[in-house]
Amino acid sequence: MKSVTMSVRVPEDDAAFIAGLDVPGAVTPSDKLRAIIAEARLRQEGSGDFRRALALSEQLLRPARQRLRDVEHRLQVHSDLVAAVEDWLPEALATAMTGPIHHDATGADDDDSQSLLDLEREFADRVFGLLEAVLRLGVTRQCRCYDPKTIARRLEPIMELARVIETMRDSDEK
Incomplete structure (x- = not known):
């Protein structure tokens, strides 16, 4: 060039x-x-290249992550919750950046439906991966967070929703 x-x-x-x-x-x-x-x-x-989008996402977040690490080091604290979200966020952003290619109004593609399904699956994988990571922090009553009860205080509504979903699924199967 x-x-x-x-x-x-x-x-x-x-x-x-x-x-x-x-x-x-x-x-x-x-x-x-x-x-x-x-x-x-x-x-x-935009770009269909996940690796480039991930590098850009990480670059955009690097200053904030570094400032956080500096404060954590100075205060001698750490949060597994914050770390999990920080690890998740660049990948989620890169997934959004590399989603289906948008066509003009006349350029509909048969592949668009599959692209949307793929995007939804990728987001579901990422969101539920984060959810699982956060729920693992609730295995003990106190987790490695700035406030050790951060997760425990928020688990009951989630568990209640899970019980409702389980009850609904059980009744659908009958």
């Missing part, structure tokens, strides 16, 4: 921001600007 030279004036604070920006594989301001453009293009156009 042919490169085009561009000259851009930016305020000093933006230049300092770009210089201090941590972009994997990018060292120079030009490298970083190309990475920023690639990221913006991926967000704008």
Whole structure:
């Protein structure tokens, strides 16, 4: 692909921001600007490439995750719940970013129905995976969370829903 030279004036604070920006594989301001453009293009156009979407999701969340790790380290605390959600979130976001390709109003595709079914299955797998991980935290009355009773306090409504679902399914089978 042919490169085009561009000259851009930016305020000093933006230049300092770009210089201090941590972009994997990018060292120079030009490298970083190309990475920023690639990221913006991926967000704008979407991508069927899960790996690229996952890398972008992780990159978007990296500063917040690092600040959280710094605070946890300083306070000597950890939350398995927060960690589980943080691990889940980039994959869920990447799944949304790589979902079915949207066609214009006249470009309906026979594959769209299957794409939607696949997307729904992927989201169900991810959501129920997170749900299972969170429920595992409720095995003991106190979990490794900032507040050890965080999960225990919220389990009863979930268990009640599960009992209602089980009762309904039992009656449907009869």
